[in-house]
Amino acid sequence: MSKKCVLVSGGAGFIGSHVTVELYNAGYDVVIADNMSNCDETCYNGVSQILGVRLPLVKMDFCDRAAVDKLFADYHIDAVIHFAAFKAVGESVSEPAKYYENNLGSFLNVIEASRAQGGCNIVFSSSATVYGETDKLPVTEESPRMPATSPYGNTKQICEDILRDSVKAYAGIKGIALRYFNPIGAHPSALIGELPRGVPNNLVPFITQTAIGKRECLSIFGNDYPTPDGTCQRDYIDIVDLAKAHVCAVARMLDGKMAEGYEIFNVGTGRPVSVLELVNAFEKVNKLKLNYKFAPRRAGDVTAIWADPKKANEVLGWKAERSIEETLAAAWAWEKRIAGK
Numbered sequence: 001m002s003k004k005c006v007l008v009s010g011g012a013g014f015i016g017s018h019v020t021v022e023l024y025n026a027g028y029d030v031v032i033a034d035n036m037s038n039c040d041e042t043c044y045n046g047v048s049q050i051l052g053v054r055l056p057l058v059k060m061d062f063c064d065r066a067a068v069d070k071l072f073a074d075y076h077i078d079a080v081i082h083f084a085a086f087k088a089v090g091e092s093v094s095e096p097a098k099y100y101e102n103n104l105g106s107f108l109n110v111i112e113a114s115r116a117q118g119g120c121n122i123v124f125s126s127s128a129t130v131y132g133e134t135d136k137l138p139v140t141e142e143s144p145r146m147p148a149t150s151p152y153g154n155t156k157q158i159c160e161d162i163l164r165d166s167v168k169a170y171a172g173i174k175g176i177a178l179r180y181f182n183p184i185g186a187h188p189s190a191l192i193g194e195l196p197r198g199v200p201n202n203l204v205p206f207i208t209q210t211a212i213g214k215r216e217c218l219s220i221f222g223n224d225y226p227t228p229d230g231t232c233q234r235d236y237i238d239i240v241d242l243a244k245a246h247v248c249a250v251a252r253m254l255d256g257k258m259a260e261g262y263e264i265f266n267v268g269t270g271r272p273v274s275v276l277e278l279v280n281a282f283e284k285v286n287k288l289k290l291n292y293k294f295a296p297r298r299a300g301d302v303t304a305i306w307a308d309p310k311k312a313n314e315v316l317g318w319k320a321e322r323s324i325e326e327t328l329a330a331a332w333a334w335e336k337r338i339a340g341k
Contacts (some may be wrong), residue, residue, distance in 0.1 A: 004254055005029040005076055009062055009110065010083030012036060014194045015125065015183060017043035018243040019081060021192070024051050026247045031075050034084065035061040038197065042338070046191035062106035065113075072113040079121040079250045082110055085155065088201055089300065092152035103155035104162070111166050111173070119172015121253035123246055124163050126177040128235070128268070128305055129153040137272075138235075138308040141179075141264045149300045160264070167261040174261050176249045181235035181268035181307050183242045185327035186334035193334030194239075203275065204328075207282050208335035210290055218290055220275050222297035227304055231275040235268040235306035238322035242267055248318040268307025269320040278324070285325045286332045 006023050010016045011032030023030050032044065032055055041057075048054045056075075060067040062084045071077075085103040086092070092099040107124070114120035130153065131139045132146025148154035163175040184204040186193030200206045210218040223230040245267045252258060273281075283290055312318050 003027060003029045004078040005031060006250055007031045007033060007071070007075065007077045007080045008083065009033050009080065009106070010085065012041065012044045012057065013039045013083060014043065015239065015242065016081075016083045017047050017192045018187060018239045019246045020047050020055065021050055021187065022240070022243040022247050023250070024053075024055065026251075028250070031056045031058065031071075031077070033058040033060055033062070033071055035059065038087070039195065042195055043192045046187070046189075049191050050187065050189055062109055063102055065109050068109040068113045069116065072117050077117070077120060079123065079253060080110055080114065081123040081125070081246055081250070082107060083125045085125070087152060089150045089152045090201070092150050092155075096151040099151045099155055103152075104158060107159045107162060111162065114173055115170050119170070119174075121250065122163060122173065122175045123249045123253075124159055124175060124177045126160055126179045126264075127153070127156045128179050128181045128266070128307070130157050130160065130179060131305060133302045134305060137304060138270060138306045139266065140308045141266055141311055164262045174253050174258060176253065176258075176262075177264045178245055178249060178267050179264065180242060181237050181266070181305070183239050184236050184331060185239045185322070186330040187240060188326075188330055190330065190333040190337045193331065193338070195338065203278065204331050207279065207290065208331055210292070211282070211286070211288055211332065212335050212339050212341065214339070216291065218279070218292040219295040220279070220292055221295050221301060223276075223294040224297070225303045227274055229274050229276045232301055233272040233274045233304035233306065235271065236273050236278065236324065236327070237268050237320060238327040241320045241322050245312065245316065245318045248316045252316060265312040265316050266307040266309055267312060267318075268309050270307055270309045272304060272306040273324065278328075281324055282328045282332070285328050
């Protein structure tokens with residue numbers, strides 16, 4: 001019996017590269033497709049080093065319907081994991097049309113190409129941003145989705161709805177939306193990790209770039225929140241643990257274990273960690289001191305959010321395993337490697 005083939009759209013980026021490694025190690029054939037607009041080949045080359053094989057890398061834009069159709073024609077694709085999207089929250093506020101056109105258009109092309117080949121299994125890369133500022137913690141998959149605080153967040157909600165409605169309407173399409181919390185870290189090999197272009201939008205790359213001397217000072221936005229230490233609380237999930245959740249989702253669909261055609265899972269640890277706790281843990285595990293300061297609250301930041309991962313643990317058969325210390329040590333090893341230190 002031939003191996004099942006999984007297409008990873010946006011697979012040359014941070015999350016996609018880690019998912020590619022775990023899929024290949026789980027026995028799947030993997031095709032990576034990426035327009036390279038938000039990455040270079042650093043992580044693709046790192047994946048090749050980790051696996052000892054160069055997987056197909058198709059450079060194309062998922063907003064190009066003809067290119068998507070050709071991709072599905074060239075490879076027998078059993079499942080798609082869709083990451084290809086713009087992801088800068090601030091930019092989405094200033095350029096909403098760009099985000100709606102790209103993030104919705106690319107996903108609609110995946111749906112249409114899946115329909116044209118008679119169906120497909122689709123895993124959508126969603127986000128805990130769909131819950132907004134919730135008044136009940138931890139959040140479950142049944143927690144209400146709140147109005148999005150940015151066009152980026154709104155594209156996540158709309159794509160979830162597109163997948164749900166497509167599963168109902170089109171024979172052969174099944175879908176799982178994975179709602180990530182805060183992915184951090186790097187592969188234990190330090191060969192792949194988060195490589196932001198310009199000033200990082202995420203906390204951990206800003207921490208590591210400050211530690212290496214690339215950034216002068218880390219700003220912690222807000223120390224007057226109603227939390228134990230006054231800083232925001234998040235559910236930080238190790239990137240390798242997160243990647244393995246995608247393998248579980250693909251297996252669940254291909255093995256015919258889905259109770260319904262569309263399912264949602266929270267992918268988090270269930271443990272709230274504050275920004276200050278994360279900074280202190282980074283200092284402790286890597287035996288260094290960070291230059292940081294407190295700054296005013298940042299617009300759009302929710303006070304606290306963390307997952308109830310029970311459904312993912314029991315139904316998906318997935319559980320977060322790596323400790324925050326392992327995660328932060330890996331992030332620092334990756335930063336040092338790309339800085340050549």
